[in-house]
Amino acid sequence: MGDLGTYIPVVLALTLAKDLNLGTTLIFNGVYNMVIGAIHGVPMPVQPMKVIAAVGISSADFGIPKVTAVGICAGAISGVLGVTGGIQLSQGLSFAMTSVKYIRKVQDFSKSKTAGNRHWFGLDGLVVAIRIMTALPSAFIIFLLGVVLAFIREPKVVRDFKFGPSSIEVVKISRHAWKEGFIKGTILPLPLSISNSVIAVCKLSYDLFPEEDFSATSVTVMVGLMNLVGCWFGAMPCCHGAGGLAGQYKFGGRSGGCVAILGAAKLILGLVLGSSLVKVLDQFPVGVLGVLLLFAGIELAMAARDMNSKEEAFVMLICAAVSLVGSSAALGFLCGMVVHVLLKLRNL
Known part of the structure; x- marks a missing residue:
C-alpha cells in the first residue's frame, strides 16, 4: 500500500481526462506486481511513468493512442544515457499547474475544455485533501474520500454496477500518433523515466537491501517487457519508481510478498469491477483530483533538486524556464544543452 500515494493520482487523472482503460490497466499492473514480487524478492513497485503522464495530461491533443505509442517506444529502448534535470522540473511544474486548473475551474473532459469558476474556488478539494490520518499514505485517504463523495453525488451509480472485466482490445495507433508520441513523449521524457525507474x-x-543483488540490465529489461506487452492493449506505460520503493519501505514493505498481494488486489479489482469503475470515477470530484495531481507534480519536480554544482543548477533553471515559457520541452532541452556546452568551454 505504500506506493499508492504515487500510483493513484496519475492513473486516476489519465482515466478521467484521457479515457485510460482503467480495468485493463489494473489487470496488467496486478500481473506485473505479482511477477516482479516473485522475481526480485523485494517490494519493487509498479508505477505509471509520471513524465509521460504529465505530457499527456497537460496536452489537450495527446490522447491514449499517443500515450500508448510512447509506452511501446519506451519499452523498445533498452537504455538511455544522460539526463537533464530542468526538463523534469518543467514537466513537474506543468503537472502542478494543470492540477491548479482542475481545482479552480469546472472541467469538461469529454471536450477537453474548461468551463466557469468552481464554487468556493475549489475549496472543496482542498478541504478534503487535509490529512486526517498518518498511518496511511495521504493520497490513498484522499482517494477514498473522493470515492465516497462520488457515491454521495450520484447514488444511482450503484445500480449501474456490472461485474466483469473491461473489454481488452488492441489500441489502434495512427501514423500521426506514432510520430507525435515518439517526438513529444519519448525522445525527451524517456531519459528522465529511465533515470528514475532504473538508476x-x-x-x-x-541502500535498503544490500544483501540483494540488482543489476540495471535486469530492471531495464523488466520495464521494457511491461510496456511492450501491456501498452498494446491500452494499459498505462509503467516503470519502477524510486518514490514508490521508498513508500513501500516506509510503510513496512520488506519482501516481494507485499507487492504481490497488492498486485492480486489490483487484478481482482480489474477482473470483478473493471467495467464499472469508470462510471464511479465519472462522479469523482475534480477538485480532489486536482489536489492529488498537485502533489504528484511537486514530487516530480522535486526529483530535479539533486544538483551537484551551481552550473548544473543554472542549466536546470534555464531548461525549466524555456520549457514553461515556450511550452516546449524540446526547446528547453536544446537551450539547456547549449548553455551546458558554453559553460564547459568557459572552464577549459
Missing part, C-alpha cells in the same frame, strides 16, 4: 531504483534498492 535511482537500483541505487535505492542497494
